[in-house]
Amino acid sequence: MDGGTMIHYILKRFFLILPTFFGITLITFLIIQLAPGSPVSLKLLGPGGAGVRSDLISKEVIEQTKKLYGLDQPVYVQYGKWLKRLVTLDFGDSYKDHRPVSLKIREALPITLLLNIISIFLIYLISIPAGIFSAVHPESWMDKITTLLLFILYSLPSFWVAMILIIYLGGGEYLDLFPIAGIVSYGVETLPFWNQVGNLLWHLVLPVISLTYGGLAFLSRFSRAQLLEVIRQDFIRTARAKGLSESVVILKHGLRNALIPLVTLMGTLLPALIGGSVIIEQIFSIPGMGKLGFEAVLTRDYPVIMAIVAIEAFLTLISILITDILYVLIDPRISFEKVHQ
Amino acid sequence: MVGRQFRRNRLAMAGIIFVIFFFATALLAPFLANDKPIYLYHEGKHYFPIVHQITHGHFSSTPHNLKAYGWRLMPPVPYSPTEYDLSSLLIPPSKNHWLGTDDQGRDVLARLIYGSQVSLSVGFIAVSIYVIIGLFFGAMAGYFGGMTDLIISRLIEIMICFPTFFLILTVLAFVGPSIYNIMIVIGITSWTGIARLTRGEFLKFRHQDFVLAAKTVGVSTPRLLIKHILPNSLAPVFVSATFGVAAAILVESSLSFLGFGVQPPTASWGEILSQSRDFMDIAWWLTLFPGLAIFLTITAYNLVGEGLRDAIDPKLKI
Numbered sequence: 001m002d003g004g005t006m007i008h009y010i011l012k013r014f015f016l017i018l019p020t021f022f023g024i025t026l027i028t029f030l031i032i033q034l035a036p037g038s039p040v041s042l043k044l045l046g047p048g049g050a051g052v053r054s055d056l057i058s059k060e061v062i063e064q065t066k067k068l069y070g071l072d073q074p075v076y077v078q079y080g081k082w083l084k085r086l087v088t089l090d091f092g093d094s095y096k097d098h099r100p101v102s103l104k105i106r107e108a109l110p111i112t113l114l115l116n117i118i119s120i121f122l123i124y125l126i127s128i129p130a131g132i133f134s135a136v137h138p139e140s141w142m143d144k145i146t147t148l149l150l151f152i153l154y155s156l157p158s159f160w161v162a163m164i165l166i167i168y169l170g171g172g173e174y175l176d177l178f179p180i181a182g183i184v185s186y187g188v189e190t191l192p193f194w195n196q197v198g199n200l201l202w203h204l205v206l207p208v209i210s211l212t213y214g215g216l217a218f219l220s221r222f223s224r225a226q227l228l229e230v231i232r233q234d235f236i237r238t239a240r241a242k243g244l245s246e247s248v249v250i251l252k253h254g255l256r257n258a259l260i261p262l263v264t265l266m267g268t269l270l271p272a273l274i275g276g277s278v279i280i281e282q283i284f285s286i287p288g289m290g291k292l293g294f295e296a297v298l299t300r301d302y303p304v305i306m307a308i309v310a311i312e313a314f315l316t317l318i319s320i321l322i323t324d325i326l327y328v329l330i331d332p333r334i335s336f337e338k339v340h341q
Numbered sequence: 342m343v344g345r346q347f348r349r350n351r352l353a354m355a356g357i358i359f360v361i362f363f364f365a366t367a368l369l370a371p372f373l374a375n376d377k378p379i380y381l382y383h384e385g386k387h388y389f390p391i392v393h394q395i396t397h398g399h400f401s402s403t404p405h406n407l408k409a410y411g412w413r414l415m416p417p418v419p420y421s422p423t424e425y426d427l428s429s430l431l432i433p434p435s436k437n438h439w440l441g442t443d444d445q446g447r448d449v450l451a452r453l454i455y456g457s458q459v460s461l462s463v464g465f466i467a468v469s470i471y472v473i474i475g476l477f478f479g480a481m482a483g484y485f486g487g488m489t490d491l492i493i494s495r496l497i498e499i500m501i502c503f504p505t506f507f508l509i510l511t512v513l514a515f516v517g518p519s520i521y522n523i524m525i526v527i528g529i530t531s532w533t534g535i536a537r538l539t540r541g542e543f544l545k546f547r548h549q550d551f552v553l554a555a556k557t558v559g560v561s562t563p564r565l566l567i568k569h570i571l572p573n574s575l576a577p578v579f580v581s582a583t584f585g586v587a588a589a590i591l592v593e594s595s596l597s598f599l600g601f602g603v604q605p606p607t608a609s610w611g612e613i614l615s616q617s618r619d620f621m622d623i624a625w626w627l628t629l630f631p632g633l634a635i636f637l638t639i640t641a642y643n644l645v646g647e648g649l650r651d652a653i654d655p656k657l658k659i
Contacts, residue, residue: 023499028508035515155640157591159598160614160632167621167628275506279595293507294599297514305511312504320502 010325017317024313025306026079032302033075039095039300069095069302082306091310092303096296101307104292109311111183112281112288116273118208120266123215128262130216131223136250138228147221154217158276162210162283170206178205181285207284211273219265226258260331267323271316346652353648359641366454367461371395374451376421378413391416420448422455423606431624441626443616449626452608453634459602459609460638463524463593464586470528472535472582479539480566484547493536500533509592510601518601520609527589534581542574580650587642594635610635 066072070081085092091101130150134143170180179185183203188196230236231254239249278290285291289308296304347353371391372379381388418439426446434441440449482493509526516522546552547570555569596602597611605612610631617627 019495020499020502023495024503027499027503028511031508031512032515035512151643152640155587155636155643157594157632157635157639159595160628160635163614163618163621163628164632167625271502271504275504278506278510279599282599294510297507297511300515308507309504312507313502316502316504 006325006328009328010321013321013324017321021310021313021317022083025083025310028306028309029079029082030075032300032305033078039069039071039302086310091307094296094304095301096299096304101303104304105289105307105311108287108289108292111286112274112277112290115204115207115211115277115281115286115288116270118204119211119215119273120269122208122212123219123269124262126212127216127220128223128259131220132227132250132255134220134224135227135231138224150217150220153213156214158210158214159279159283161213162206162280165206165209166283179203180206183286207280207286210280210283211277214276215269215273219262219269222265223258223262226261227254230254230258260327263326263330264323267316267320270319271312274312274315344652347648350648350651352644353651356641356644356648359637360645363457363638363641364461367457370454370458372416374418374420374422374448374454375416376419376424378415380414382412418448418451418454420451422447422451422608431620431627433624434626440630441624443613443624443627444620449613449630452613453610453630455608456610456613456631456634457638459520459597459607460590460593460635463520463527464590464642466524467527467531467589467593468582468585470524471530471532471585472578474528475532475535476539476571476578478532479536479541480543480571482536483540483543484566484570486544486547490540493540497533497536500530503530505530506592506595509596510599513596513601518596518604520603520607523593523596523602527592531585531589534585535578538577538581539574542577543570546570546573576653580646580653583642583646583649587639587646590635590642591639 063072070078073081082092089102091105093099094101094104127150130146134146137143165178166180168174169177171177179202184196184199185203188199191199227250231250236249236254239253240246244253274289277288278294280286281288281290282294289312292304293308295301296308366373371394375391377390377394379389379391381390420438424447426442429438429442429446431444432438432442432446438448438450440453442448443452478493478496482490508530509523512526513522543566552565552569555565560569593602594609594611594614597609598615600615602611603609613631614628614635617624617631620627
């Protein structure tokens with residue numbers, strides 16, 4: 001592999017990310033600025049005040065509040081200022097409690113990432129072996145049962161599953177095995193480190209299940225289809241003809257080639273999971289990005305909304321870039337020059 | 342050919358039957374669950390209160406006290422979805438209330454029946470909106486290529502990387518939650534899949550002989566796009582739209598669950614589930630049945646989608 005080409009490719013791709021990123025943040029900025037109502041009336045009149053009865057407060061108070069938040073300037077000036085501050089990772093102060101948004105993000109992002117990374121790891125860990133099994137024994141009754149089971153899981157709404165898990169395993173009426181709110185118990189700081197980790201994982205069991213099961217079906221069927229396609233190819237026949245054992249043929253020759261496209265799915269999986277974790281974090285009261293965003297939307301906390309959109313868009317773009325690079329690194333048949341075109 | 346392939350797929354046929362059942366429920370909801378009789382015989386006159394309600398918007402021509410007099414035929418579920426009854430709060434499934442009642446004494450089955458109207462209309466209208474947008478952009482990008490393609494492809498890329506669910510939530514919080522806003526927002530944010538499919542199809546067809554032939558005989562460009570190329574590219578779009586209905590129903594129920602959907606007292610499956618959160622450990626029927634309704638509907642649409650995909654193009658089967 002030519003290192004120069006690779007750096008060239010990565011740089012080029014990175015600069016292609018920028019217009020997309022600006023597009024996303026600009027559209028979001030316009031949407032929240034042009035929407036009816038304003039955070040000023042919401043702030044001054046309390047919930048339900050946005051957009052209605054703003055005549056109740058004197059003009060001066062409104063103007064002052066607007067000035068305080070910089071909302072008196074034209075939209076393009078506001079967006080320009082937002083971009084300028086973004087360079088130093090300054091997302092402004094939250095309208096709600098005037099704490100810096102970057103601080104809030106720093107608390108919430110690791111939680112959401114942890115939740116989603118565990119979930120992605122489990123999805124791959126479970127669905128690839130399931131897919132291999134189905135591909136090695138195609139049309140067997142086990143294959144049919146796994147396919148059907150995963151299909152059912154795929155169609156179950158995650159928030160409903162979360163509720164059922166809370167009722168049956170979270171001390172509703174039946175078993176009280178897992179905690180149902182937050183990510184650590186009260187007073188956990190006094191425990192030794194490993195007990196703290198254990199406590200965290202214990203809290204994450206139900207939310208992780210709710211996030212994970214839906215992704216299993218897609219990935220396992222995808223790996224089944226990939227492996228089936230590879231197994232039909234000539235080099236597998238050659239390997240068998242050579243007298244290699246079936247497990248070597250499947251695991252060493254087949255799987256290696258079949259797994260390459262699975263890598264690319266990681267890029268689409270992460271954003272989908274982060275989107276889905278809004279509702280899961282809400283149900284389990286997990287103080288992550290989803291819950292932060294949900295509350296920001298309700299209180300029209302513009303700086304927080306912008307920060308969340310910007311960070312999630314950035315994560316998505318970066319994960320797509322990383323998977324593209326991995327793709328080329330893993331599969332020698334694809335080169336950066338080819339990807340260029 | 343496609344039809345025969347499809348009918349051979351038993352799971353897909355089961356899906357279709359459920360989808361038809363679901364449609365019928367939504368369309369016939371007033372006759373299936375209502376506190377007014379379907380037919381009433383009173384002092385020598387015949388009345389059809391529900392039909393009258395649908396055609397005139399009120400019950401005025403019927404006798405004042407519908408419950409007191411005459412021979413009548415009640416709907417199978419003799420409760421309206423919004424009428425509360427404080428004497429029968431949180432009753433478990435029983436002979437009178439097949440699926441129990443909620444915390445305001447409303448019949449859960451009646452609410453589920455009316456909830457299907459919300460899911461059906463959101464599913465269909467939202468998907469129709471984004472199919473139209475996706476077809477338009479996809480066709481433009483695929484047929485004209487060049488600069489048009491570049492701009493539209495960029496736009497698609499931006500939309501794909503958008504945190505869509507969060508965007509939908511933001512817009513709904515700002516413009517106000519309602520079923521129409523949900524349809525429009527899902528429609529505007531979900532067109533990229535269809536656009537990419539259509540773009541690919543139009544790219545494939547634009548240099549083929551039948552297109553060249555049509556051009557030579559002087560067919561205008563809009564006509565060429567709509568009458569000649571479009572019908573050839575619709576099959577994969579149709580498959581994708583079927584899966585899309587399932588996805589839209591799921592998004593609607595998630596939004597209603599979060600309180601951004603239809604507003605009370607209108608019933609929707611997600612809204613019933615959201616109400617049930619406060620009574621999770623004492624009223625299991627409030628959680629179980631709306632969840633099952635969502636699950637069965639989504640499964641049915643996904644089965645139909647898979648059946649269609651396998652029938653149209655067996656190569657795509659995974």
